[in-house]
Amino acid sequence: MQKRPLITVKKAPKPVRIKLKPASGPGSAPSAVSIPSASELPSSGRSLQPNFKTKLPHESLAFALFGAAQAVAQVKAGTALPQALAKIFEHSDPSPQARGAIQAIAYRAMRQLGRAETLLGMMTSKAPDPALLHGLLCCALSLLCNPSETDGGLPYDDFTVVDQAVTAAAAHPDIAHAKGMVNAVLRRFLRERIALMQTAQLQPVAAWNYPQWWIDAVKSAYPHDWQAILVAGNSAPPLTLRVNLRRTTVPEYLQTLTQAGIAAQPIGSSAVRLDKPLPVAQIPGFADGMASVQDAAAQLAATLLDVSDGMRVLDACAAPGGKTGHLLETAVLDLTALDHDARRLVRIEENLQRLQLSATLTVGDASNRQWWDGRQFDRILADVPCTASGIVRRHPDIRWLRRKADTLQLATLSKEILDNLWQMLRPNGKLLFVTCSLWPQESEAQAAAFAMRNQATRLPAPGQLLPTVGKEDDHDGLFYALFQKTSSQ
Template sequence: MRESHHRDLKPRVQTDFKSELKQESLAFAMLGAASATVQVQQGMALPQALAGIFANSNATPQARGAIQDIAYRAMRQLALSELLISYMAEKAPDPMVAALLSVALPLIVPVDGSPAPYEAFTVVDQAVTAAGSHPDIARAKNMVNALLRRFLREKDVLMEEALENPEAKYNYPQWWIDAVITAYPKQWQQVLEAGNKAPPLTLRVNARRTSVQDYLARLAEEGMEAQQIGPSAIRLAKPVPVLQIPGFAEGDVSVQDAGAQLAAPLLDVQPGMRVLDACAAPGGKTCHILELADVSLTALDADPKRLQRVQENLDRLQLQATLQPAEAQSDAWWDGQQFDRILADVPCTASGIVRRHPDIRWLRRKSDTRQLATLSAEILDNLWKMLAPNGKLLFVTCSLWPQESEAQAAAFAVRNRATRLDAPGQLLPLGSSEQDHDGLFYALFRKDA
């Protein structure tokens, strides 16, 4: 890729422009997705970028869904799109123009093998309309038209050449590809490919309200195909908006990845125990613990705003916990009473949930792994002193990198003379029917009396 096309160049663009396009149009959705893409390239997480766009545009629920779908598609093909653009444009387009092209190309040729969601000529027409409606890029609408039409004419040749480039073929930075190959030499291709697929919609059945079999029967009555994939886990054959999930608002089920549903049972909580969920937001594991037993639970998180999400989940499920805004590496908040169980879902690069958050690959840097592993070690050592004798601490991370997972667990056990108990270890996100879950790591420790 020519230097002039490099993604690290981040000129500022007008992303808060209010479009006059009709919200039901594809052009409106593409423009919103392009604005989100630019903000990711400037360092903002995609969910935050989308939230700002939704608020600024006052988008309808249908428009929000379309913008989000197109933006996530763009993230999963960003390296390929950028390389294709560099082939066709002698000079790097302005950031917003490049972003608009980067959301258009995946709509024409989805590399995951799924059918194109729109006719190619419709995508071209609506991309040009979107460009013409934005004051920063209206002058470039002819270029948008020319490049996309050229792509349609030369698609096979351009794609063949681009897919010889590893970054474009797998849609990850080269350092990420190298790290996966090093860590998982036999399964690296499956791991990379799974990260480019949309995740399934997996539900956790609330055992306090219903059973897996009864809920499956309810789904069947609603004409929704689903299957059980874990003790409390049900995967829907076709994802639907959360509010369309039967019984969700009433607390019968929650949305939670099948791999994440292993955490609460591993803690083996018993009624009356004192339990700490560190780094708790958004509260999926917090609520699962409380569904399993009547315990006194403290949910800790450094971000008070994220704790609001925990409270919303508790309210929906009619559960109670003590919410504590504080950093997990600090003990200033602690009253000195030790906990029987501690769940430590520590900060990490989130490399194991990239299919759910495809922007992560473009936001992370190789050096982040070392920095986050250092912070996580500090958190684990701090939490260990809060654990009662014979208590258990479950270390969880959603990373694929051994430095953040197995190496961290082994070093922690040595430093603290912790007894390591049976736990799944590294779960690889392979995208198969048997392993269609996020890339989580589990290590369980006991503090001997």
């Protein structure tokens, strides 16, 4: 097998050599490729020069790659992608177009991280250091692997991607020493793309772009549907709106969209799906509360809870208030929106202001009674914290941030929350248990055990909704179980 030359990389004060691994032939078995975890990445996402501001032009692909690479490095160090992007935007204040490009590349890189890291493992002898360099290579590879895949493809040709990745590397003092290595790795990928991709695809992590434990968990819970579930989680989500039926009707709102030149389809009693996602600022009536962004499966909660005017309702894990708003659009309620995170409660307030609706906002822990005034509720919505494994198409970083042990920990917390809330429900009252999880320990097993412990009557509800992509049905993976107290409980 032909040996590749070592690439010499300049790095002050002493030069470092980064080895490129020799190529493997198309039919050869994949070598054991280890995916570096955050702790294995030497600088764990921290920039050596955290206040460095790049002078790259905002309209360049190099600038977008640089921003996305920072985001990937931060996710590898444990920060959620939206928070990582928010920090990067605050620091570099990109133009709206550059912001869109950074976001698109970072999300794409998250959906292809398993494959990009496998390819890197095949082409380099150790994890590229620092994490920013690793992030840059992953972002560039995600643009070079099947450019037409998933989010419609990004409009960059191969050599532009390589050239701009090298420019991005050269522009940052932490990684400028490695620009030759970036060039060598990406050019090698282009030369040997078919063979490298074929070999990488033999590894499930690269083929599916999920951690191995996640693939195993989906397979074990859904032996017939596991592939469709994993594929759905890698698709770009649609933009689904909830029409505020207090203010307008679905046909009227569709007409408003048509007048604005926006194509959309009605998909339920209050849901409308746009043919092409748009920034919320461009959605007619969004700022005035005519419509809100909410997945079609999440829109089932308000109807299932069966609220009517005058009821006393608890939305127990309420932030950012998507379902709170829907409940208040459905009926005139005395609604308490509870969340343990005061900062997230602010987001409910903002949402309700936009919708011109109001609720009692309370900071408190749903697993205890310290915040409760002792008056029972007619209805309780328990949209408990969970692994969010059912909404990975919207949050592709989640699969890389979660650990297997999180499921048990979160299931234990939601058990405490459910048992506590049950005491706050009046006789004949209804409690709707919701998760956006795919794991039975958090959803069906939890619901069944809860019903047994509390002698709760289970009413009809959808149960586990698997994430689905398609013209007819297109929604996240949510779980719904509805319980009623008997009159004597």
